[in-house]
Amino acid sequence: MPNRTLLARSRTNAEGNDPVVQVTPQSAGWTYTGFEVYRLKEGxxxxxDRxxxxxxxxxxxxxCHVSASGERFSSVGSRTSVFxxxxxxxxxxxPGAAIEVEAVTRTEVAVASAVTEEGEGPVRRITPADIPYEERGEGSTRRYIRHILDEHHPAKKLLLVEVLTPSGNWSSYPPHKHDTESENEAYLEETYYHRLNPSQGxxxxxxxxxQGLDEVLTPSDGDxxxxxxxxxxxxxxxxFDSYYLNVMAGHNRTWKFQIDSNFKHIAPKDGNIMGKVEQGK
Structure with a gap:
């Protein structure tokens, strides 16, 4: 599998209703997961409508203001940087919700999607108070996770988390996979939207x-x-500090994974890599 199929580069000159970066099930060659980013100027x-x-x-x-299915959510978002x-x-x-986004300030908006004919509940706003915060790992594997839409939030397919990893550290570590369906693993297609601070990193x-797949990728800011x-x-x-937003979707909405057996000597004995989780920090 060549590198170009696993790395979608951002287009720095895109703006407005032209996505900066976009992944669809068709472009990725998989079944469920889609992802795109828009950068909007004020107004x-x-x-x-998909x-x-x-x-x-x-x-x-x-x-920004977000409207969907006749609901309007005013002034969504308040941070100036993902960092x-x-x-x-x-x-x-x-599914079936037509979406409109109008920028109040300079805004960067991600749209995560999953192919399904069913949803869970109506359109709703997810506030910081709804998002659990987790500190995971120790020392050079320390990172900070915000569970935007996890298994405890209603949805049919989507799982969303964002991760901040400090300079010099490892993340998504120990290496783990989720590509088969079994008692201890779930099939989940995943995208990583990378941001770097400073951005030239x-x-x-x-x-x-x-089985032979082995690609080392070097994502830049926005890839x-x-x-x-x-x-x-x-x-x-x-x-450099790292931010990434993960989008996952698969046959079943559960995050079950297997750690690479070569790294089990550094994994928790119970196999649970989750750290301390606090609600709405």
Whole structure:
């Protein structure tokens, strides 16, 4: 599998209703997961009307109004950077919801999607108080996770988390995979939307399995790594902080994974890599 199929580069000159980066099930060659990012100036808008998709609008930076299925949510989002120490806001949209986003300030908005004819509940706003915060790992594997839409939030397919990883640390570590259906693992297609601070940096992400897939990718600020299968650790170079937004969807909405057996000597004995979780921090 060549590198170009696993790395979607952002287009820095895109704006308005033209996505900066976009992944569809067709472009990725998989079944469920879609992802795109829009960067809007004050007053700019974009709209989406896509039947058969469960979607979530995540306001990464800035503030915007979000309308869907006749509901209008005013002034969604308040942080100026994904590196701010606060949670984002989002709007969950079940299939059939036509979406319109209008920027109040300069705004960066992600739209996560999953192919399904069913949703869970009506359109709703997801506030920082709804988003659990987790500190995971120790020392050079320490990172900070915000569970925007996890298994405890109603949805049919989508799982969404964002992760901040400090300079020089490892993330998505120990390496783990979720590409088969079994008692201890779930099939989940996954995208990683990478941001770097300072923005001229790059991260390293390896996507590999034990059957011959082995790609080392170097996402820059705004790029997306696709994980169709295999293990997928992230390394952050010294001098840069890393942010990434994960979108996952699969046959069943559960996050069950297997750790690479070569790394089990550093994994928790119970196999649970989750750290301390607090509600709505």
């Amino acid at each position: 700019e808008c974009f709209s989406l 039947p058969g998709l469960e979607q979530a609008v995540i306001v990464l930076e800035g503030t 701010d120490n606060q949670s984002p806001e989002a709007v969950y949209c079940p 790059q991260a390293w992400q390896r996507v590999y399995d034990k 997306v790594v696709l994980v169709p299968k295999g293990y997928h650790p992230v390394g952050v170079p010294v001098g």
